Amino acid sequence: MNAPLIKRPFDVEAIRAEFPILSRQVHSRPLAYLDSAASAQKPEAVIEAMAAAMRGSFANVHRGLHTLANETTGAFEAARAAVAGLLGAPSPEQIVFTKGGTQAINIVANGIEIASGDEIVLSVMEHHSNIVPWHFLRERKGAVLRWLDIDDDGGIDLEALDALIGPRTKMVAITHMSNVLGAKTPAAEIVRIAHAKGVPVLLDGCQAAVHGRVDVGALDVDFYAFTGHKLYGPTGIGALYGKAERLAALRPFEGGGEMIDIVEQGRVTYNAPPHRFEAGTPPILEAIGLKAAIDWLNTQDRAAIEAHEAALRDAAMAALGELNWVRLHGRAVDKGAIVSFSIDGAHPHDVAQILDRQGVAIRAGHHCAQPLMQRLGVTATARASFALYNRLDEIDTLVEALHKARKLLS
Ligand SMILES: Cc1ncc(COP(=O)(O)O)c(C=O)c1O
Numbered sequence: 001m002n003a004p005l006i007k008r009p010f011d012v013e014a015i016r017a018e019f020p021i022l023s024r025q026v027h028s029r030p031l032a033y034l035d036s037a038a039s040a041q042k043p044e045a046v047i048e049a050m051a052a053a054m055r056g057s058f059a060n061v062h063r064g065l066h067t068l069a070n071e072t073t074g075a076f077e078a079a080r081a082a083v084a085g086l087l088g089a090p091s092p093e094q095i096v097f098t099k100g101g102t103q104a105i106n107i108v109a110n111g112i113e114i115a116s117g118d119e120i121v122l123s124v125m126e127h128h129s130n131i132v133p134w135h136f137l138r139e140r141k142g143a144v145l146r147w148l149d150i151d152d153d154g155g156i157d158l159e160a161l162d163a164l165i166g167p168r169t170k171m172v173a174i175t176h177m178s179n180v181l182g183a184k185t186p187a188a189e190i191v192r193i194a195h196a197k198g199v200p201v202l203l204d205g206c207q208a209a210v211h212g213r214v215d216v217g218a219l220d221v222d223f224y225a226f227t228g229h230k231l232y233g234p235t236g237i238g239a240l241y242g243k244a245e246r247l248a249a250l251r252p253f254e255g256g257g258e259m260i261d262i263v264e265q266g267r268v269t270y271n272a273p274p275h276r277f278e279a280g281t282p283p284i285l286e287a288i289g290l291k292a293a294i295d296w297l298n299t300q301d302r303a304a305i306e307a308h309e310a311a312l313r314d315a316a317m318a319a320l321g322e323l324n325w326v327r328l329h330g331r332a333v334d335k336g337a338i339v340s341f342s343i344d345g346a347h348p349h350d351v352a353q354i355l356d357r358q359g360v361a362i363r364a365g366h367h368c369a370q371p372l373m374q375r376l377g378v379t380a381t382a383r384a385s386f387a388l389y390n391r392l393d394e395i396d397t398l399v400e401a402l403h404k405a406r407k408l409l410s
Contacts, residue, residue, distance in 0.1 A: 010304035016389050018043040018296075029359025032394040037179055037207060037338050037385030038363050039229045042293070046233060049292030050285050061284055062258060062275075076284055079291035080274070083239045086294050087205075087224060088215035094247065096240040096274040097282050101206035101227035102129040104240035105173070107277050108202055108223050109133035111250030114170060116142030121164050121172045121199075123148040123156065124375045127179055128368040130204045130225075134173060148174070150375065153332040154183025158193060165197050172201045176208030176224075180367045180383065181330030182313070182338035184208060191220050200246060206230060206238075210387075211309060211336035213302060222246045228286065232387075233293035237286035240277070247273035254279040305388045309337040312386040315395050323399070325406060329381055337386035340367075343402070346409040348382040354405040360398055 008014075016022050019041045024031055033041060053075065059068035061076045080092040089095055098104045110133070120134045124147050137143035146164045150156055156174075165172065172194040177184045187203055194201045200222035205214055210231050216224045223246060227238040242250070252259055252270055256279030261269040270276045316339045320326045329340040343351055348364035355362055364382045366373045373379060384398055 007301040007304075008299055010301050010308060012308065012389065012391055015300075016391075018045070019389055020044060020047070022389060026359045026361070027357050032360045032390075032397045034384040034386065034390065034394065034398060035361045035363050036210075036387035036390075037230065037383065039235065040210070040232050040387050041389065042232055042234065042289075043296050045296040046289045046292045050234065050289040053285055053288045058285070060281055072284060075291070076282070076287050079287035082291040082294040083226070084241075086214070086297075087209065087226060087239075087241050088217045089241050090217055091244070093272075093274060094241055094244055096242065096247070096277040097287055098238045098240055098277075099236050099283060100229070100238035101204065101225045102238075104223075104225035104227075104238055105130050105202065105204065106133045107240055107253045108171070108173075108225075108242075108250065109137060110253040111277075112170060113251075114141045114143050117144060117168055118170045119144045119146050119166065119168045121146045121148060121161070121169055121174075121194075123150060123174050123185070125150050125154055125178045125181060125183070125369060125372045126173070126175055127204060127206070128370070129206070130173055130175060130202075131371065134171075143170075144168070147371070150183075150372075152376070153330050154178045154181035154185075154335075155332060156185055156190075158186065158189055161190065162193050165194060165199055169194075169197070169199045172199055173204070174201070175204040176214075177205075177211060177336050178330070178369075178372070179207050179338065180340050180369050180372055180381065181332065182207075182335040182340075183330055183332040184212070184334045184336060187219050187221065191222075195220065207336060207338070212306060216241050228290040228293065231290075231293055232297065233290035234286045237283045237290045242273070244273070247277075250277070252276050252279070256280040258282075300388070308388060309386055312390055312392065312395065313337040313339065315392055316384060316386070316398070319395050319399050320402075323402070326402070329376055329378075337390075338383065339385070340381040340383045342378060342381055343406060343409070346405065348380045350409055351382050351402070351405045354408055355398070355401045358397070358401040358404065360394075360401045362398070 202223040224241040229235040259279040352364035
């Protein structure tokens, strides 16, 4: 949907030129931004689309009868169609705008019927966004969380998954790609196994939708959570995809304007999805920015981007793998451009701070995945994550900076 037929040939320098922030310096060094899994930088097209809307056509959506309201509503709904196109959703009506992936998962967890003793199946490598909303159900409704183990690389045992799904399972909620190990999960098989027992599946696609193409229709998944700021869009915008019948069966989570049909003193009825889940003024400018990001991405050759990111991942894994004082976490073959590692005798926070002095931005900590840290037997890792704008020579810069960090910390 909306994708132009002619794609621009992949040229990393040309792409970098479209991201103004990449030309800045940090501590008098050229910036090597290796933290895109936390949040990606924004191309000029996104910055300009949001500024142009504020300068030229802005009003609140859906409720106005004047020109600016109608124009903005059109732009907002066009953004919904762009997200539907990105995710392969059959209809824009199946896309609920949220403030991010976290809110998308909360809408599902708060919207399903749960009785004491009902079960939710999760993997141990989930982001807290796909853990804590289910913990709320455990605390508040007596739900039982059933945890699927992984192997050291983030691989999933499908037979073990099958065995965890029982008559009380109400949802399988699992990541489509780990934000720590980069491991991609076998989503289609997970869905098939869960559906064979009549259990719906929520995939956390906050990372997967950035590093590969997603087709929720082909996956047959029931819910898909997506966040915009990792896909070169602004913060404050994400989406929940749901099958029409699944969205229709969800109780609304937040109440307010626009999500209703009739409000009287003694009763309230609700609007149809997706508006039922979009209480209050939605993130309008952010949706416009997200559409610009998707349109921009659609002008690129996604296969070439995937090849470039795979080359970055392979080069980083090979370069760090040669250092016998670096321990790599997650060597899955089917892995996105995320490389987590530990350095013998050094805390990841110290490593990240020393790297920052050399212009290299990486992340260190538990990455909002404490159960995974516990499973790996570490308290934190360092993580370098790559995007389409990273250059191979930034891996040399990373390695050089790591050598310096080791010298300073040993
Ligand atoms: C796998 C995964 N799920 C969920 C989230 C939460 O996304 P957001 O903070 O945009 O809501 C993140 C963000 O780091 C993530 O990596």
